[in-house]
Amino acid sequence: MLTQFSRFRCTLTGLVAAAILVAGCGAATEAQRPAAPKPAEAAHALRDAPLGDDPLTSPRTEWFRHGKFGMFIHWGVYAVPAGVYKGKEVGGIGEWIMSRGKIPISEYEKFPPRFNPAKFNATEWVRIAKDAGMTYMVITSKHHDGFCMWDSKHTTYDIIDATPFRRDPLKELADACRKAGIQFCFYHSIMDWHHPQAKGADFPKYHEHLKSQVKELITGYGPLGIMWFDGEWIKEWDQAKGTDLYTFCRTLQPSLIVNNRVGKRKMTDGDYETPEQNIPAGAIKGRLWETCMTMNNTWGFKTNDHNWKPTTDLILKLIDIASKGGNFLLNVGPTAEGLIPEPSIACLKGVGRWLKHNGDAIYGTTASPWTKHPFDGRCTVKGSTLYVHVFSWDRPVKLVGVKGEVVKAELVDARLGAATYEVTSDEGVQTLTLHRPETPSLDATVIAVHFKEAPQVDEAVAFGPPVKQVAEGSIVLAARDATVHGEKAKYESGGGKDNIGFWTNANDWVSWTADVTKPGTFTVEMTYAAAEGSGGSEYVVAVGDQQVTGKVAATGSWSAFKAETLGKVKIEKAGKTVVSVTPKSKPGTAVMNLKSVILKPAKD
Numbered sequence: 001m002l003t004q005f006s007r008f009r010c011t012l013t014g015l016v017a018a019a020i021l022v023a024g025c026g027a028a029t030e031a032q033r034p035a036a037p038k039p040a041e042a043a044h045a046l047r048d049a050p051l052g053d054d055p056l057t058s059p060r061t062e063w064f065r066h067g068k069f070g071m072f073i074h075w076g077v078y079a080v081p082a083g084v085y086k087g088k089e090v091g092g093i094g095e096w097i098m099s100r101g102k103i104p105i106s107e108y109e110k111f112p113p114r115f116n117p118a119k120f121n122a123t124e125w126v127r128i129a130k131d132a133g134m135t136y137m138v139i140t141s142k143h144h145d146g147f148c149m150w151d152s153k154h155t156t157y158d159i160i161d162a163t164p165f166r167r168d169p170l171k172e173l174a175d176a177c178r179k180a181g182i183q184f185c186f187y188h189s190i191m192d193w194h195h196p197q198a199k200g201a202d203f204p205k206y207h208e209h210l211k212s213q214v215k216e217l218i219t220g221y222g223p224l225g226i227m228w229f230d231g232e233w234i235k236e237w238d239q240a241k242g243t244d245l246y247t248f249c250r251t252l253q254p255s256l257i258v259n260n261r262v263g264k265r266k267m268t269d270g271d272y273e274t275p276e277q278n279i280p281a282g283a284i285k286g287r288l289w290e291t292c293m294t295m296n297n298t299w300g301f302k303t304n305d306h307n308w309k310p311t312t313d314l315i316l317k318l319i320d321i322a323s324k325g326g327n328f329l330l331n332v333g334p335t336a337e338g339l340i341p342e343p344s345i346a347c348l349k350g351v352g353r354w355l356k357h358n359g360d361a362i363y364g365t366t367a368s369p370w371t372k373h374p375f376d377g378r379c380t381v382k383g384s385t386l387y388v389h390v391f392s393w394d395r396p397v398k399l400v401g402v403k404g405e406v407v408k409a410e411l412v413d414a415r416l417g418a419a420t421y422e423v424t425s426d427e428g429v430q431t432l433t434l435h436r437p438e439t440p441s442l443d444a445t446v447i448a449v450h451f452k453e454a455p456q457v458d459e460a461v462a463f464g465p466p467v468k469q470v471a472e473g474s475i476v477l478a479a480r481d482a483t484v485h486g487e488k489a490k491y492e493s494g495g496g497k498d499n500i501g502f503w504t505n506a507n508d509w510v511s512w513t514a515d516v517t518k519p520g521t522f523t524v525e526m527t528y529a530a531a532e533g534s535g536g537s538e539y540v541v542a543v544g545d546q547q548v549t550g551k552v553a554a555t556g557s558w559s560a561f562k563a564e565t566l567g568k569v570k571i572e573k574a575g576k577t578v579v580s581v582t583p584k585s586k587p588g589t590a591v592m593n594l595k596s597v598i599l600k601p602a603k604d
């Protein structure tokens with residue numbers, strides 16, 4: 001659970017942080033800003049971006065893996081009503097007002113003539129993104145409403161022909177991004193509520209139109225970083241169309257990155273996963289990934305949505321995501337006048353201030369060796385340096401089981417003073433203890449611990465404190481003690497729940513480390529729940545090098561828990577033993593709600 005600093009609001013935190021800056025040593029200089037990744041031209045110039053390359057290691061994704069932090073922009077004619085239609089607040093996200101407000105096309109078409117963003121300034125938007133420490137920008141070219149924010153040759157329902165603005169803001173933004181060394185990227189919706197053939201039998205005609213417009217975007221705006229597709233859930237779209245569209249995009253620009261929503265969001269679609277409004281419990285195995293998130297509750301601008309996330313909360317989210325090897329795509333929803341809302345700017349300034357002094361601990365880093373950190377914070381890694389991000393010093397910062405020779409430790413933000421630490425060893429287990437500096441950061445204090453080689457962590461502690469075997473010999477592996485790996489599954493409690501739930505992605509798995517003092521033969525007892533119609537998932541329970549398999553039987557509801565004994569496993573010797581539950585299939589909506597796995601001494 002991330003520490004929620006709800007007592008600070010964006011502006012207050014911004015002011016407090018500014019005070020520290022003034023009291024400290026003034027604003028950071030350009031020299032302290034982390035080096036921006038290669039400008040788009042260099043990425044575009046990559047000729048060695050063959051289809052079938054591995055996104056995890058391909059040169060074409062280097063800027064993405066390094067850049068870590070991007071600006072999502074949802075901007076369209078939905079900013080005209082801005083959440084209010086015929087004097088009434090329309091619930092839900094602002095860019096869905098046509099659907100949620102049940103606005104007929106003929107009525108919705110009255111918005112473009114009122115869309116004249118005279119205050120739009122591409123250079124200003126790019127400066128805001130750059131000052132926030134963002135390295136790429138993804139803007140809606142066309143959202144589900146079908147309105148095109150660029151000068152399209154394939155429709156007059158676009159910003160040039162249907163609004164008094166008569167400029168192409170995407171062209172202006174593409175140029176401004178390139179000048180600033182920020183990757184320019186497009187969001188594009190497959191679903192289209194305006195085009196008359198975008199559903200049913202006529203879909204093939206719309207499909208052609210869709211590809212013509214995608215081609216316009218990919219060939220008309222210079223080197224692009226990402227095509228960020230969305231709205232793929234419609235019944236007319238399928239895996240084959242997704243694969244074709246992916247190939248189409250990469251053929252037009254070989255170094256382009258395409259997200260997983262080009263297909264049906266399967267783990268084989270596109271180049272990376274796109275969890276939305278949530279941060280996975282752990283790294284997504286074998287895939288690049290990026291969490292996209294709103295700063296309040298809406299993607300498109302809504303006049304009356306003031307529920308801004310505190311700056312500190314956004315910084316801790318960025319760190320949490322980076323510690324799991326992901327990227328953070330944080331959204332702004334500009335107004336119909338062409339302005340990014342002030343509270344968004346205040347939050348972004350606060351994040352940018354933190355990144356100016358701590359960016360080395362985010363950009364170009366890889367995931368932490370821990371999946372459960374033994375202190376209130378996270379880690380990231382870069383080469384032989386372990387970055388320790390401390391959210392709160394209320395708990396000691398003791399890294400038990402960290403391996404490797406410590407060369408030195410230093411505060412990444414030198415304004416906060418010097419790092420003090422000690423390294424101890426007990427029965428061959430090394431512990432690094434870090435001490436609170438004189439003036440810890442209001443957000444997260446980062447200590448760079450430089451090792452002789454890349455830091456390693458004993459696997460037995462990487463997954464959190466081991467589960468002790470009880471006196472009578474059982475080992476109770478409860479959901480609350482599990483380490484969750486993947487995108488959707490997570491521990492849930494309250495209302496009769498104390499289980500791993502939301503297990504809708506069959507690639508997600510859970511594990512524990514058991515501290516076995518009495519080896520022997522054990523039965524494996526699973527306690528789980530599954531609603532009617534959601535049984536059938538097959539899974540493997542691995543205990544050390546042994547395993548048993550199971551198949552989920554529906555128990556009646558997601559909170560009707562039943563115990564089932566699977567079979568026996570042998571633990572040969574005392575010590576740390578990793579136990580895991582890995583799905584092999586998921587015919588229903590979710591794998592199961594898992595309450596516990598209990599290893600009970602088998603009666604011979």
Ligand code: FHN
Nearest residue numbers: 093095096230231276292299
């Ligand atoms: O329906 C859209 C929504 O409006 C928004 O664009 C988000 C951002 O990722 N994507 C879809 C919901 O998953």
